[in-house]
Amino acid sequence: MSTFYHTTSCRYFPVDQNSKTAFKFISPRGRLGSEQHAPLQDMNFSYPQIVMQEIPGEITLALSISGCPLKCPGCHSAFTWDGNFGQKLNKSSLIQLLDKYEGLLSCVLFYGGEWEADTLLDLLAIVRERGMLTALFSGLESLPESITSQLDFVKLGPWKRELGGLDSAITNQRLYDLRSGECLNHHFVKKDSSVELTF
Numbered sequence: 001m002s003t004f005y006h007t008t009s010c011r012y013f014p015v016d017q018n019s020k021t022a023f024k025f026i027s028p029r030g031r032l033g034s035e036q037h038a039p040l041q042d043m044n045f046s047y048p049q050i051v052m053q054e055i056p057g058e059i060t061l062a063l064s065i066s067g068c069p070l071k072c073p074g075c076h077s078a079f080t081w082d083g084n085f086g087q088k089l090n091k092s093s094l095i096q097l098l099d100k101y102e103g104l105l106s107c108v109l110f111y112g113g114e115w116e117a118d119t120l121l122d123l124l125a126i127v128r129e130r131g132m133l134t135a136l137f138s139g140l141e142s143l144p145e146s147i148t149s150q151l152d153f154v155k156l157g158p159w160k161r162e163l164g165g166l167d168s169a170i171t172n173q174r175l176y177d178l179r180s181g182e183c184l185n186h187h188f189v190k191k192d193s194s195v196e197l198t199f
């Protein structure tokens with residue numbers, strides 16, 4: 001079966017998957033306001049890939065996190081709305097992945113996962129402890145500081161078909177380098193490189 005990839009919606013995926021499973025909402029818990037923490041939830045992930053273009057200038061391990069609650073119309077990865085889709089992602093499995101690609105990567109990108117904030121924060125901490133940069137693609141318009149403070153890059157904004165993704169000049173989505181505050185969208189927008197000839 002041939003595999004095609006797209007960078008529309010908020011993720012980067014093979015497009016030949018089915019979305020037949022029921023959606024399971026996992027409510028965010030956050031870290032603030034409670035002294036008693038429930039055990040961290042494992043998250044599920046799928047399609048680990050090394051990508052060169054999603055984060056400009058970085059060699060990035062991208063992990064698609066299952067269970068997105070946003071249900072953007074036209075989402076190309078609706079098959080991952082089921083939180084049980086894919087394999088378990090926890091500290092142990094992330095360390096295994098990072099060990100496997102030791103020395104090759106400069107960044108780890110999570111496609112989602114902010115709905116399990118405590119678990120995501122623990123995973124981000126592991127990435128940073130290994131000296132790598134962290135990135136999150138979220139369909140939300142904003143994220144709590146408890147998460148952004150642990151990120152080097154963030155993409156914000158839901159998928160809106162009529163506005164397109166980062167390669168669209170009118171997109172609502174924004175990719176930021178949080179170290180500098182720079183919006184990185186200009187790295188993606190298609191430019192008209194044609195030259196008008198005169199006779």
Ligand code: SF4
Nearest residue numbers: 010068071072075139
């Ligand atoms: S944020 Fe929207 S486009 Fe991205 S995975 Fe969730 S539902 Fe799909």
